[in-house]
Amino acid sequence: MREVGGSAIRTGLAGFVVGAGVCYCVYRVVSKTRRNNGGVVAAAPPAAETERERAPQGSREAPGSSERHGVFPSPPQRDSASLREGCVDLPNSSHDLKACHIQNLIHLLESTEDPSVQEQILITLSNSAAFSVNQDLIRNLGGLSVVGKMLSVPDIDVKEKALNTLNNLSMNIKNQEVLKVYITRVCEEIDSSPLNSELQLAGLRFLTNMSVTNNYHCMMTSSIPCFLHLLSKENERTQVQVLKVLVNLSANTAMTKDLLNAQAPFLLSLLDGSINKEVLLRVLLFATNLTKNMKKEKNTTVSQYNEDSIFSVLWGNSTLCAQKLAALLYHHDTEIREQVAELIMQQG
Structure with a gap:
C-alpha cells in the first residue's frame, strides 16, 4: 500500500528539484514570467x-x-x-x-x-x-x-x-x-x-x-487503456486529440486513482524536447493535474502500483524523470518552460 500525497510525493518526486542549477532555472522561469505579467504568474493552459x-x-x-x-x-x-x-x-x-x-x-x-x-x-x-x-x-x-x-x-x-x-x-x-x-x-x-x-x-x-465537465467522466473510465494505447502511437494528430481527453479527465480528482493505475510505460519518452509542442505541453499539463490531485488526496491509500503504471513511470524513477524535466527548463518555447516550472513547483 502506498499513500497518495504526503510521503509518496516527497519520495517519488524529490528528484525533480535536484541541484542548485535546476532550482535556479525554475526561479528564473517563474521570475521572468512574473516580470512579463506585472508580477502575476501566467496561468497554465486551461484544464478543460x-x-x-x-x-x-x-x-x-x-x-x-x-x-x-x-x-x-x-x-x-x-x-x-x-x-x-x-x-x-x-x-x-x-x-x-x-x-x-x-x-x-x-x-x-x-x-x-x-x-x-x-x-x-x-x-x-x-x-x-x-x-x-x-x-x-x-x-x-x-x-x-x-x-x-x-x-x-x-x-x-x-x-x-x-x-x-x-x-x-x-x-x-x-x-x-x-x-x-x-x-x-x-x-x-x-x-x-x-x-x-x-x-x-x-x-x-x-x-x-x-469531458469538459466532470459529469460523464465515469463513463470513460474503462476506455483509459484505449486512450493510452493510442497515445503510445507515434502519430501527432491522434496524440493531441487523445491528450485533450486525458487532460480533461485528469482535472477531476475522482479520476486520479484510475489514471495513476493505468499502464503507460512509454510516457517518459514523451517528456522530450524533440516532441511536438502541442503534445509535450499537454503531457506536462496532464502530469501537473495528477500531481495536484495527489496532494489533495494525501490521506487516501491505494493498491501497490504496477511498475508500468503512470504513477511508477512518472514518480517511481524520479532520477530519470528529474533529468528530463531539468532539460526541458531550457526548452526554446516559453509555454513549455513555464509548464515545466509549474510541475516542479507542485512537488514542493
Whole structure:
C-alpha cells in the first residue's frame, strides 16, 4: 500500500528539484514570467478543452467559436412531400436555416436509407449546429436521437458525419444530458477504428467536449487503456486529440486513482524536447493535474502500483524523470518552460 500525497510525493518526486542549477532555472522561469505579467504568474493552459467541428467557409462565425473550414454542401435530393409547405428550398448558408428547414432535414434523415443522402443531411446539420441557437433548436425538434441513430449505420462516412454533428451539438450543456447515452458507443468506435482515421478523430473530439465537465467522466473510465494505447502511437494528430481527453479527465480528482493505475510505460519518452509542442505541453499539463490531485488526496491509500503504471513511470524513477524535466527548463518555447516550472513547483 502506498499513500497518495504526503510521503509518496516527497519520495517519488524529490528528484525533480535536484541541484542548485535546476532550482535556479525554475526561479528564473517563474521570475521572468512574473516580470512579463506585472508580477502575476501566467496561468497554465486551461484544464478543460473543447472541440468544435469546423463550419462552412464564408458563413458568419458564432460567438466564441473556433477556426472553421469547409464548404457548405449542396442541398440533398428531397422528396417534396416530406417538406413542410411554405419552407421548401434550403438557403445557401447554414446560418440562415429556419426551424422548418431543420425540421424537414431531421425528418428526411429519419426516413431515408440512402447513405449518400444521409451523409449530405448530416453535413448540413453539422454546419448548422456550429451556431449555438441551432444547437437548442435541433434538440427541441428531437434531432439529437435521430443523429445518434446514424452511429448504427454500417457506412463509415455516415458514421463520421454523424460524429461531427454530435460533436458540434455537444458544445451545449443541455444537449450533453441527452448525448451522454452515446459515450460508450463512441468509445467502442474509437477503439475499433483505424489509427488516425477521420472516424476515430471525430470520436475523440466528441469525447473532448463531453469531458469538459466532470459529469460523464465515469463513463470513460474503462476506455483509459484505449486512450493510452493510442497515445503510445507515434502519430501527432491522434496524440493531441487523445491528450485533450486525458487532460480533461485528469482535472477531476475522482479520476486520479484510475489514471495513476493505468499502464503507460512509454510516457517518459514523451517528456522530450524533440516532441511536438502541442503534445509535450499537454503531457506536462496532464502530469501537473495528477500531481495536484495527489496532494489533495494525501490521506487516501491505494493498491501497490504496477511498475508500468503512470504513477511508477512518472514518480517511481524520479532520477530519470528529474533529468528530463531539468532539460526541458531550457526548452526554446516559453509555454513549455513555464509548464515545466509549474510541475516542479507542485512537488514542493
